[in-house]
Amino acid sequence: MxxxxxxxxxxxxxxxxxxxxxxxxxxxxxxxxxxxxxxxxxxxxxxxxxxxxxxxxxxxxxxxxxxxxxxxxxxxxxxxxxxxxxxxxxxxxxxxxxxxxxxxxxxxxxxxxxxSSKKFPSRGVQSAESEVALRGAKDSFTESMRTNTILIRRRIRDIRLKTLQRKVGVRSQTDITIMYMEGIARPELVQKIEKRLESFKVDGIFDSGSLEQLTEKRWYSPFPQFQSTERPDKAASALLEGRIVVNVDNSPMVLLLPTTLNCFFQAADDYYNRWGIVCFVRLLRYVAALIAMVLPAFYIGVACFHPEMLPTSLELSFAAAREGVPFPLPVEVLILELAFELLREAGIRLPGPMGSALGIVGGLIIGQAAVDANIVSPIVVIVVALTALASFTIPNEGFASAFRLVKFYLILLASFLGVYGVILGMLTVLIHLASLESFGIPYLMPYVAVRADGNMDLQDGLVRKPLFKLKKRPVFAQKEQRIRYKSEEDDNVFK
Incomplete structure (x- = not known):
């Protein structure tokens, strides 16, 4: 008008x-x-x-x-x-x-x-809560989009750091910032995310999690196709790798894209500690993720269907521990797993100190009471506790939740098919992961299509080589802009 x-x-x-x-x-x-x-x-x-x-x-x-x-x-x-x-x-x-x-x-x-007279009531910059690092910066993103942009620009003082602002939400008119490094990020990647933002209309967007669900293609997958972080140093590192940062106003978590399975096993302080320590810890995370997904199902499969795989003394020990338990082993495992999930959810909803106390005390009391009442056996308590402990080693909460969900899928298969069911379930999960991609990048990079980057990304995969060996950016960046480190002995130059 x-x-x-x-x-x-x-x-x-x-x-x-x-x-x-x-x-x-x-x-x-x-x-x-x-x-x-x-x-x-x-x-x-x-x-x-x-x-x-x-x-x-x-x-x-x-x-x-x-x-x-x-x-x-x-x-x-x-x-x-x-x-x-x-x-x-x-x-x-x-x-x-x-x-x-x-x-x-x-x-x-x-x-x-x-x-322009904006001055919103906002929370100040505080320490990261979900991505705690022993070494490195302690600040984290806030609900203010402008503050988040400043935290990134403070780390990357380069005129090639570009910021595009869009509005999403017919009624909320939420501001969204797309940040990328010009000359490093692929231009078609920026166009793809802009196109996806224009491909839908919604009343309102109030958190980056809502935007993630509306823009990902494989919505049915339990595995996240965007990486979220609350750490500005992690977002700045992603920008220098050729990735894009999407910042949603009113959300303290920004989205990083494209992403791969390997990205979810990388923590911010992996690049601040010595490479030998990082290699050990990263291998530990991969093993822990496998344990968090497979251990309960594997125990059910072996104990119920293939006890001959166990040493006789161990088999007799398992049988003695289960004496007097009225439930079948799969039901026993499910009871304790669901009880632990209830404790986890209750601990999240309660205030900080109270939630932590509930998780520790509640787990001890319920576990011991269940064993004393012959509802579950001690070995099942050990299996579930190890599974829970292993899931906490995964740095990204959304990714860890996917493993928890797949765990129940494998338990169901193991209850009917034993170890063969576990193997079948693992194959279906692997096939599903191989079919995923994030904005054109295979989800299992760098473990598939290794020729696409000359095996360079494997240097920062299961293990991390010394920083001076990581001479090239990951496959996310433009081909002609892969060089990121140069020493006096190298003939390569920065472009």
Whole structure:
């Protein structure tokens, strides 16, 4: 809708648009002999800028207004901030107001002056909670998109770090920032994510998790096709590898793409510690992930269907431990696994110290009580405890949850088919992983299609070679921009 030159008509129309919106401040006043109308959202603006500077200048410090180019005069004489713009329609004026800008309507002008005056109540930068690192930066992202952008730019001071801003959500109009390194990231990758953001319409987006679900293609897969992180150093490292960072306003977690299975086993402090220690820890994570997925099902398969695989003494020990237990072994395992999942979920929902206490004390009490009551055997408690402990070593919570879900699938197969069911289940999971891709990158890179990168990505896979050996960026980056490290002995150069 076009803006009228008559201020009263604009006031009447704005009254309809903002009816029953008592948090919208609307005030008519005289400025240098000219009627103006100011509109902003209470508690979303910087009052020192709007009331203490702008209004004070136009009411007491400017003298008379010119007959023409009033908006330009105000932009250059009344404001010290350069972040202003002019809107030509009411729609273009109202949306910025709801985002924290201040709109100035002036008698005789068919345009609106918009002042960037955003100042939201926000949480300060705090330590990372879900990705704790013993070495490295302790700060984490917040719910403020601007703060998150600053945290990344503080680490990458390069003009080739580009930022694209889009809005998603018909009603929420959520700001989304796409960050990438020009010349390193693949241009077609940036185009793909922009195209996916335009491929759907939704009422609102309030967290990066919602955006992830709406933009991933294999929605039925339990394995995440986006990597999420709350650590700015991890996001900055991903940008230098040629990946893209998607930051959703009001979300303290950013999305990294493309991603592979290998990315989920990498922690931020893997690149701050010595390579020998990192190799050991990373191998431990892979083994732990296998244990978290397979151990309960394998125990069921061996104990129920193939006891001859066990030494006689161990087999007799298992049988003696289960004496008096009224349930079949698969039911016994499921009871304890579900009890542990209940404890985990309850611990998450309760306040921090109370949740931790519930997980430890509740696990001890329930486990011991179940054994004393002959509901489960001690060996099952050990198996479930080892499985839970192994799942906690996976650095990414979403990825660890996928392993927990697959664990129940394998338990079901092992209950009917024994060890053969476990093998069949593992094959189906492997086939599924091989079929996944993230924005054109195979999910199992660098363990498949190794010729695509000359086996270079394997140097940062199951093990991590010394940093001076990681001369090339991963396969995410453009082919001609793979070099990232050069020593005096190398003939390669940075491009």
């Amino acid at each position: 076009k803006i009228s030159e008559k201020l009263d008509e604009n006031i009447k129309e704005l009254g309809k648009w903002f009816e029953n919106c008592e948090d919208i401040v609307k005030k008519k006043m005289m400025a240098a002999g000219l009627p103006i109308y100011i509109v902003y959202v209470d508690s979303m603006i910087d009052r020192d800028l709007v009331e203490g500077e702008f209004l004070k200048n136009i009411m007491y410090g400017l003298g008379e207004m010119p007959d023409k180019n009033v908006l330009t005069f105000l932009q250059t004489r009344a404001l010290t901030t350069a972040d202003t713009k002019i809107a030509e329609t009411l729609e273009d004026a109202v949306l910025p107001v709801l985002s924290g800008d201040t709109a100035i309507f002036i008698e005789g002008c068919n345009n609106v002056l918009l002042i």
